[in-house]
Amino acid sequence: xxxxxxxxxxxAYKGQQVLRVKEQFPTGSITKIYGPSGAGKTxxxxxxxxxxxxxxxxxxxxxxxxxNTDQKINLSPQKRMAxxxxxxxxxxxxxxxxQHLEYATTDTTWITHLLAMGKLEPFATHKPEYLSGGQQQRxxxxxxxxxxxxxxxxxxxxxxxxxxNKSALITELKVVFEELSTTVxxxxxxxxxxxxxTDRELRIC
Amino acid sequence: MDLxxxxxxxxxxxxxxxxxxxxxxxxxxxxxxxxxxxKIALEAIITxxxxxxxxxxxxxLLLAFSPQxxxxxxxxxTFNLQFVFSFKGLVLASVIYSMPFMIGPIKSALQxxxxxxxxxxxxxxxxxxxxFIKVLLPxxxxxxxxxxxxxxxxxxxxxxxxxxxxxxxxxxxxxASIAVYDSVEQMDYHTANVYSLILFAITFVLVIAVFIFxxxxxxxxxx
Numbered sequence: 001x002x003x004x005x006x007x008x009x010x011x012a013y014k015g016q017q018v019l020r021v022k023e024q025f026p027t028g029s030i031t032k033i034y035g036p037s038g039a040g041k042t043x044x045x046x047x048x049x050x051x052x053x054x055x056x057x058x059x060x061x062x063x064x065x066x067x068n069t070d071q072k073i074n075l076s077p078q079k080r081m082a083x084x085x086x087x088x089x090x091x092x093x094x095x096x097x098x099q100h101l102e103y104a105t106t107d108t109t110w111i112t113h114l115l116a117m118g119k120l121e122p123f124a125t126h127k128p129e130y131l132s133g134g135q136q137q138r139x140x141x142x143x144x145x146x147x148x149x150x151x152x153x154x155x156x157x158x159x160x161x162x163x164x165n166k167s168a169l170i171t172e173l174k175v176v177f178e179e180l181s182t183t184v185x186x187x188x189x190x191x192x193x194x195x196x197x198t199d200r201e202l203r204i205c
Numbered sequence: 206m207d208l209x210x211x212x213x214x215x216x217x218x219x220x221x222x223x224x225x226x227x228x229x230x231x232x233x234x235x236x237x238x239x240x241x242x243x244k245i246a247l248e249a250i251i252t253x254x255x256x257x258x259x260x261x262x263x264x265x266l267l268l269a270f271s272p273q274x275x276x277x278x279x280x281x282x283t284f285n286l287q288f289v290f291s292f293k294g295l296v297l298a299s300v301i302y303s304m305p306f307m308i309g310p311i312k313s314a315l316q317x318x319x320x321x322x323x324x325x326x327x328x329x330x331x332x333x334x335x336x337f338i339k340v341l342l343p344x345x346x347x348x349x350x351x352x353x354x355x356x357x358x359x360x361x362x363x364x365x366x367x368x369x370x371x372x373x374x375x376x377x378x379x380x381a382s383i384a385v386y387d388s389v390e391q392m393d394y395h396t397a398n399v400y401s402l403i404l405f406a407i408t409f410v411l412v413i414a415v416f417i418f419x420x421x422x423x424x425x426x427x428x
Binding site: 046049050051076077078080081082083084086088090091092093094103104143144146147 | 319321322324325326327328329330331332339340343344
């Protein structure tokens with residue numbers, strides 16, 4: 001079970017806005033998060049990952065406290081190890097597809113499985129600049145999965161995929177999420193695209 | 206033809222570049238992350254040699270490390286170290302004088318990398334050090350090379366600051382730029398011309414190499 005209760009000020013064009021989220025996510029659940037632009041969806045994910053700190057709040061993941069502002073507990077992103085799929089992919093330009101996965105894990109069987117799942121075997125020795133947008137996005141997802149995270153945070157993870165690839169990948173991801181009992185939070189601007197994958201939803205506004 | 210000044214110059218530039226690479230990388234990394242008054246002040250001090258007349262910097266270094274006063278006196282009495290009119294002094298002055306040329310390009314390149322690159326690495330459980338070595342550093346290779354070559358080439362051309370702290374001692378502190386000046390003063394234009402030509406050629410080759418390398422980086426074939 002993941003329990004989140006946070007309050008964070010957001011920089012907004014018109015004055016200041018506050019992001020307030022109080023929610024519980026059962027282990028293994030897949031939640032789509034949607035809401036208007038600038039509402040703080042990405043900030044919410046980054047706060048959970050430990051990239052940014054809220055003014056007030058608490059994050060508890062499987063009975064472990066990741067954040068408690070009252071008790072001044074704030075685990076580093078390295079200790080939280082939440083898988084993160086960035087909106088801009090954040091791929092490492094110096095690494096090939098294979099090196100991305102090898103950087104994340106030493107489990108070669110898992111790497112082979114991930115490459116097959118993302119249909120990226122033929123591109124294993126290619127660097128990101130020589131991949132299409134869709135291939136880059138799949139690599140970003142595979143890299144986040146490489147560490148077998150308990151919690152996976154995905155920011156617009158399917159925006160660059162064509163319907164065929166998206167559907168195939170979503171089917172495979174669902175199996176992997178079940179195998180790993182991963183709790184997944186997916187930010188999307190198009191909630192319908194996740195129908196069939198997610199079992200819960202959260203609107204941030 | 207005495208080539209010792211050329212040898213001394215290359216030795217000085219090599220040592221200075223190596224020292225600045227080792228010390229400059231962590232400083233550039235630190236300066237590229239966030240802002241604070243301390244960092245602004247540190248950056249201002251590092252940038253000072255760019256705008257300060259070399260003779261002024263050399264004068265203060267001469268005063269600071271003179272065996273008659275303060276730090277210089279303490280260093281000589283405690284460690285038997287003398288920086289004034291010695292090769293060690295030239296290295297110290299060069300490191301301070303060329304610092305902005307090493308730190309500036311590296312800091313700018315690090316700042317231009319998206320912050321999400323580091324965050325992605327942290328989310329995989331990698332430490333700041335691992336992230337710096339495996340992710341950040343390889344992605345600023347062209348700027349790193351530019352910084353190394355700029356530092357080396359700038360040290361080759363130092364004059365005022367090395368003259369102030371090192372003087373003109375043959376075989377010890379008489380580097381090529383000083384040898385050129387000395388030869389011209391003695392109306393020995395031939396020697397001045399040879400030293401100048403060698404310095405010109407070395408610098409030209411270095412700068413050309415950087416341009417070729419950086420162009421190659423941009424047009425790297427499919428790997």
